[in-house]
Amino acid sequence: MFDKILIANRGEIALRVIRACREMGIQSVAVHSTADADAMHVRMADEAICIGPPPSTESYLNVASIIAACEVTGAQAIHPGYGFLSENANFVQIIQDHDLTFIGPTAEHIRVMGDKITAKDTMKALGVPCVPGSDGGVPDLASAKRIGEEIGYPVIIKATAGGGGRGMKVAQTAADMESAFMTARAEGKSNFGNDEVYIEKYLTTPRHIEIQVFGDGKGNAVHLGERDCSLQRRHQKVFEEAPGPAISAEERAAIGKTCADAVAKIDYIGAGTIEFLYENGEFYFIEMNTRLQVEHPVTEAIFGVDLVREQIRVAEGLPMSFTQDDLTINGHAIEVRINAERLPNFAPCPGRITQYHAPGGLGVRMDSALYDGYSIPPFYDSLIGKLIVHGRDRPEALARLNRALGELIVDGVDTTVPLFHALLEEEAVQAGSYNIHWLEHWLETNLAEG
Ligand code: MV4
Secondary structure, eight states: OEEEEEEEEOOHHHHHHHHHHHHHHOEEEEEGGGGTTTHHHHSSEEEEEEOOSGGGTTTTTOHHHOOOHHHHHHHOOEEESSTTTTTHHHHHHHHHHHTOOSSSSHHHHHOOOOOSHHHHHHHHHOOOOBSOOOSSOOOSHHHHHHHHHHHHHEEEEEEEEETTTEEEESSHHHHHHHHHHHHHHHHHHHHHHOOOOOEEOOOOOOOEEEEEEESSSSOOEEEEEEEEEEEETTTTTEEEEEEOOOOOHHHHHHHHHHHHHHHHHHOOOEEEEEEEEETEEEEEEEEEEEETTTTTHHHHHHTOOOOOHHOOOOOHTOSSSSSSGGGOOSSEEEEEEEEETTTTTEEEEEHHHHHHHHOSTTTTEEEEOTTTTTTEESSSEEEEEEEEEEEEHHHHHHHHHHHHHHHHHHHEEEOOOOHHHHHTTOOHHHOOOOOTHHHHHHHHHHHOOO
């Protein structure tokens, strides 16, 4: 059993992990940059260690400093949170080489899912439905054109090392193929040092539906339903909900079982998310994320489970504390991401918080590392809080979100809160009838500058 865990992260997710540790009687160690000496995760942890200067490349991504912090404090395990080193297979390998435990999947699973072609091959072989497209990598333009004719335009060319929207190009017709293929390849090369690309049928109006899975690393796995994360801006999610308003209980059970069986078969350990595009009643696998995601609280709300506690349990070799039969959905949950950003351009807006008041009451969870007088440093991402509401049904969750947003006070910096007040007025949001393009289109017509 672990008696001390180091959290290689900052902000609200570091608090999230510290809270799970405290409830389990495990000591927590925070690490921080010099810019974060006054951060809430430093205050809340049992111990804290400075690991470097403000830039994350020299602190939160500094593997040697993080390993040294474990040695100094006697921490036996590392929780990576999300972002930073959470999906870095080399980091996992180094942790193991130091006889420490990574709270997350194996280096091998991270590596497989980090390469999108290998991930898709693996999922396809495990019976997960995929977007029709090239079988593996596409070596040259002539092959790309042949595949374009075969599967029919529009198609999308994706860098195998990409993901999260980077290194992707759509070819609407054969005439676009040359430039789309060359650009996707060049972006893969320059951004990731890997010019391998693959091709898929381009789905024009899908939803982004992701299935939460969880494995014990010993051939057992469950699913915890889906989240609909279609409301995104520039591949950044802004509003997430569970269950998905377009997904039936039968669809959930079927795709959920497919996903749970797939990860059970590869002895997957810990939390994972299998991302799909969903269009006309069909699921198409696109990527798998081998980490705990930002939006995990909506799943926790409707299933009544603590996913971080489960991550720690399986990392210790313990079984999960529930089986698939124990997992039933209770109500509806919505998360909105509150960023320190100035509308309409979403320009980062760091600065001093002169007043902070978190909303409360039944069915309200505010995950945030803010406090009165805190100064948001300019070095990291702009997420300053996640407001998660839970209701007996979707209308109740929406009403609760509106009420809770009204209680929230964040003074001193601009935030994305006004966006959510406006979105709650929209019929498509009230009806849950949006797709992955709805928000960008809405922003263009409603928030365009000038
Ligand atoms: C696609 C697609 C349409 N067809 N693949 C964007 C990020 C990456 N995870 C995959 N992405 C997409 N892949 C096919 N075959 C459309 C997108 C996409 C998207 C996906 C999810 C959420 C928002 C999106 C916004 C634009 C494009």
